[in-house]
Amino acid sequence: MSVPLTLLGLLERQPSHGYDLKRDYDTYFGRGKSLPFGQVYSTLARLTRDGKVVMDELAPGDGPDRKRYVITEAGATEVDAWLAEPVQAEPHLQTVLFAKVVLSLMLDRGAKSYLDAQRHAHLQRMRELTEIKRSGELVDGLLADHGLFHLEADLRWIDLTAARLEQLRAQVRR
Amino acid sequence: MSAALRASGVELSFGATPALRGADLTIATGEIVAVMGPSGSGKSTLLHCLAGILVPDAGQILVDGQRIDTLSETRRSELRRDRFGFVFQFGQLVPELTAAENVALPLLLGGVRRKPALQQAREWFDRLGLEGLHGRRSGELSGGQAQRVALARALVGGPQVLFADEPTGALDSITGEQVMELLVSLARDRGTTVVLVTHEARVAAYADREVIVRDGRVTSFDTQEAAA
């Protein structure tokens, strides 16, 4: 799960305070494991250093909550690339896939085409594993099968999500 | 251009229900293509059009560069008999005939004499691990056996294209895998083009590539790879 890219994505919706970012992150992606404030600010600091985010001094005064973070051109480009690119097909991808779908919907990017691309990537990997299974040793085959079942589970999830995309969009874009 | 099958702008409605609305698909000779997509999206209908079972309302179907949607019913039947093979989910064997006769059916319909046709059919039983089952009726076979008999029947005439619609739909995953394994290895050995409709990723993974049918239209990937 890529916290920096997720935060960047959330920032692309609108400039936000650190506190807002943490709350949104917890709402959509935290699921029982909230992001510590320390990690939020350290990540934001790193992103600022890399020029993907700038601080926007809005109101006079001090304290962390007076600062709003704004995404830069470089940051937006990175989010764009990340969202379009299918994840390397391997087991235990659920959180990343999910983050990408939700963010795509929030940002009005092509969630559907992303899912298609992801499906294609998964199938590509499954083809490779199937080929190993068909031609390789039994042990390789069994390992391949394990991978296949996991990928298949992901794919099922992809299909399901694709079918529920409209409902999900309505939820995340309230 | 070695397109074994090509559909362009195919449209078909059942009464007021549009099943295909401008489907385009090109399949190269020897290619194994999985057709996926949500239920009711038109996968089976597309396959039926490609195989000359249904005639599209608009668009063209080409087999080896020849249009088949303009052929007569009889000519299309002969085309199916001589150049296509079919494996469907179930209900495709003729229950009145023995397994061997079922396999020999396309040959018999094509005018091959009974003896050589049955002889040829028998050979397939050994190849598919169906030894000793040629005398059984379809009701006396297990699902996997029946499906293998259907596969033998689809391949006995040496078809150029094999059409499979959910061939493992009624089977458990191990049996399904065996059938797919057989289907794919036989098709690869013979350079047979395969159109495989399935909603199972593990079945689709046996194909060279997949296309997605959604709302009566086809989405392809890697067209550049396929053309290469």
Add this chain to the structure above:
Amino acid sequence: MIRLGLRMAVAGGRAAVARLAIIGAAVAIGVGLVLAALAGTTAVQRQNAHYGWLNSAHAEAATGPSAADPAWWAFREDYFRGRSIARIDVAVTGPHAPVPPGLSALPGPGEYAVSPALAELLRTTPPDQLSERFPGRRTAVLGRDALASPDLLIAVVGRTPADVAGLRDATQLTRFVSVSPEHCLRCYVGTGINGMALILAVVVAALLFPLLIFIGVATRLSAARREQRLAAMRLVGATPRQVATLATIESMIAATAGTLLGFGLFLLLRPVLAHVPFTGLRFFLDDLELTWPAALLMLFGVPIGAALSARLALRRVRMSPLGVMRRVTPKPPRAWRLLPLIAGLAELTWFVGRKPYTTNGQTAAYLSGILVVMIGVVVAGPWVTMTGSRLLARLARRPAGVIAGRRLADDPRAGFRSISGLALALFVGSVATGVITSYVAERGDSAATPIIHNLMTVTSWSGHGQQPLDQASVPPSLTAVPGVRAVVLIRDNPQIDKNDPNSWPGLISCADLTRIPGSGHCSPGAAAAQVFPNLVPPYGGSVRGGSDPQWPPAPEVPLDRQAVIGVAVDTDGSPAALETSRTLLENAFPQVDGAASEGDIRDDSTRLLRQMQRLADIVIIASLVIAGCSLAVSITGGLNERKRPFAVLRLAGLRLSDLRGVVLLESAVPLLAVSAVAVAAGFVSAALFLKSQLGYELRPPGAGYYAVTGTGLLVSLALIASTMPLLRRLTGPASVRND
């Protein structure tokens, strides 16, 4: 292909074989029936042709070379114990007389020739009852050429020319008539052939219709399964033609086997058929033959017909590789389906009071009318079924009624089909029963008095242009015959008024009249009465009173001075007394028509009537049985076909008792609704026919009709009920699985 078709037809397991067997059996019965009818028609014609020479008095129809010496010829009808005898008195005038069929020469004076059946009677009957009617000795037996039936009684009696010339209707002839009576206008000896062929046709149609329906029902058995199989064949590339060929072969197998079986059945039953006295007399076995064209037509026509109909049926469903193209819910039947029924009844109504003059015209009018009504019942059936089912759906409270009503209303044709045979059987039965009961009530023995059988009379009255009888010739031995109770004379009425329907040609003293029980009575105060010469009031006359009519008083004339026009002998009704007195009377008065009782004369028509009644009973029962078979077959077939939906309904919580209700109602509603229409149409047709053709009113049918109809309906309902155990088994949860 053909071999494949054969394999598939017989390899379909028990159900398929049973189906083929049912179709084959039905075809066999149908073919046997039609063959019997065809052979029967041939036999009627050949039999009739053999009557030809008996009509030789009508020389204009004679053909062939003339003989040099003419012969005298006088034909008359005689009777013996209720059978009629054709008696011909002949006299040769020279050595070169014409030679009739079946004889080497005409018998000379003092000789006579008889048919074998009569010879047998002569052998076994005391001479004073029969053989004394023929003077001389028997010199020959008539050969086969002269005989229309083995039972025919013929006597050719040789006399002198002077004797024969004095007989009524005596003629001279030089050659014999050899054409069939049907081609000779005035030839009256023979069978009313048009009528016979027509009755035969009606009988066959009445049985063939239910059979055809039965075959149709059986053909539809497991249609879904066969359609699925043909679709599977189409998928692997069978062309439409190949599929058609397969279906054709399949139906030809059953049809061919059935046809061959039907021929066997016919050959087996031919001797029995010959014994059925359809025309009143048995057939010769060699007359009951199939003509070659007819046999070939049936042998090849039936299988080819079956093949053609299979093709037609297939063309309608248009078999696609994905199964039968989605069937649209059939349009509900419209009210126009009542039109043929109404048209048929209208035709029959139109002919009331407009009876056609010729027999052919009448048969054409009435039969076509009844046939149209019959077709009308079949056409209207689905509409009636639909109306009944809508009513059911509206009135039903329980789920069974609602489901059954909806299903029936959805496809009333299918609901009607299974009971259509029964509807036809009931229609035919009602028409036949209605006509025959009424006819019998008007004409039959109900008005019988003892004199119809007991009173033997000879009459000869001037009204018929004949000489009166010589009173001195009345044989005195008559009164001595055992069983003879009285001999009375009937005298000429000189003041007969032809314009007065209550004036009769004969006179009898009241004293004589009272000696004969059942002959009626005089008007009060009269000494003598006007009577019909044989003392039986004719049909439709003005003399009423049933078995004791009151005759009008005689005019004031001296009775014993009037000429004798009739001799009436009252007997105890025993055959010996009747035949002995007949023999005495005929020998005493050879110039007049033979002695006869009213019963002898009426017998011809009553015998025919009785036969028709029996025939109608057979037809009704047979068609009921056939219809019952179709019902049973279609119900079990229908259950088998629908076992999956029914099983699913059961799984979904419909109770078995409700399911039973559905099945029961689905058959019972059309059965009862259409039966009511069919019976009503039948009786209305019968009433219209009777009114128009005979001027009779329809009489309510007897208990036998209610028994047969009621039993038929009960058996049908029982048949439906008998499928109930099957229902439990068929719709068990196992049926939900795919097979």
